[in-house]
Amino acid sequence: MTISLAEASKLSTDILLKGIIETIIKDSPILEKLPFIQIVGNSLKYNREKTLPTVGWYAPVSGTWTQSEPAFEQCSASLGVLGGDADVDNFLKATRSNIQDLEAAVIEQKAKALRHEFENTFLNGDSGVDANQPDGLYKTLKGTSWVADTVYNVGDFVVPTAGLQNGFRYECTTSGGDHKSHATTEPTWPTQEGATVADDVLVWTCRYGSHLGSGVNGATLSLANLDKLIDLVRGGKPDLLLMSRRSRRKIVSLARAAGTNLLIGEGKLGEVVEYFNGIPVAISDWVKDNYTVGTSADCSAIFAFQMGEGAVCGLTSPEMIQVERLGSLETKDASRTRVKWYVSLALFSVVKAGMLTGVRD
Helix, strand or coil: EEEHHHHHHHHHHHHHHHHHHHHHHCCHHHHCCCCCCCCCEEEEEEEEEEEECCCCCCCCCCCCCCCCCCCEEEEEEEEEEEEEEEEEHHHHHHCCCCCCHHHHHHHHCCCCCHHHHHHHHHHHHCCCCCCCCCCHHHHHHHHHHCCCECCCCCCCCEEEECCCCCEEEEEEEEEEECCCCCCCCCCCCCCCCEEEEEEECCCEEEEEEEEEECCCCEEECHHHHHHHHHHHHCCCCCCCEEHHHHHHHHHHHHHHHCCCCCECCCCCCCEEEECCEEEEEEECCCCCCCCCECCEEEEEEEEECCEEECCCEEEEEEEHHHHHHHHEECCEEEEEEEEEEEEEEECEEEHHHEEEEEEEE
C-alpha cells in the first residue's frame, strides 16, 4: 500500500504536523504526486525486473516444451534520516506580541528546507558522494558507459558512451578469454530487444533501458527527442515530465513554432498545470542546466516517469514526517523543535522511467 504526503496530511490530527506537510507539498510537483510505501525496518529489498521469460508455439500433442525463467536484479534501499532543528529565541518570544506567528514562521522555513533537500536528492542524490543519502534519478538512470579494453563479466550492464545513449542498455551474456572489451573500437549497438553484438571476446545482449542522449556534445532540444523520451517509458504514458525552467520555455517555443501550444489544466492544489501530449509538465529548480556532456557544460536533463508501486516510489517509515518538541536548550536561551523524516527512494522497473540528457537551449 502506498500513501502520498497529501493524503497523510488529511489523516494527521496534529495541527503543527499538518501545517508542515502542507508546506512541504506546496509548490512541489514531486511531493504532491509521489506515493510512499511505508516499511517496517530500516531497509527494503526488492526485485527489479531484468529480463522476461521466453514463450513459443508448440505442435499439439507431439510438441517438446522448453522451460524458461525470468531474471531479476535484487536491489536494496535503506532509509536515510532527513531533518533539522528549528530554534526559537526565548527573548523574541517574550518581546513579540504574537508568539505562535514567530514559531510557525521558523518551522515553516525548516519545512521548506526539508522539501528543497528532498527534491535535490530525488534528482541528484549520489550515495558515492554522501553515504547518508539515496541515489537520485540522474545517477540511477544514467547507467555505466562502455569502456574499451576493460574487464566485463556475465551479468554486467553498460550503455553506449557519453552522449550516444540510445535508450537501451546492454547485458554481458558471454565473457571468455581475458574477459576484456575491444582495445579501441566500441561496438555498433543494436536497438532491438534481445539482439546481440560481439565485442572481442564478449557478447552483449540488448535490453530495454532508460537513458537517451542528445549527441556527443549535447544538442538543442527538439520535439522529436522529447517524443523518444516519452516512448522510453513502457506500460503506459509517464505520469510526469520533469525539467528545468529553461527546458520548459524551450518546449513552449517549439510548440508555438509548430502552430500549437501546451494545454492548460488545474492540479490537485488548484495550481496551473501545463500538459504536453497529455502528460503534466513540471518544473524543478533542482534540474540543473550545467551538466557537462562532452565539451558542453551548459546541458540540462528532462525526466519522464511513472509513479507508484512497480515504478518510481518513495519509501518511508510508518510515521512519515515527524515533529518533536525538544523544549528548552541548555547552551542558549531558546526552545527547539525537530523535524525529521526517515525516507528513501526506489525504482522498481527500469522501463517505468526515462531520462533525456545533453539538452541545450
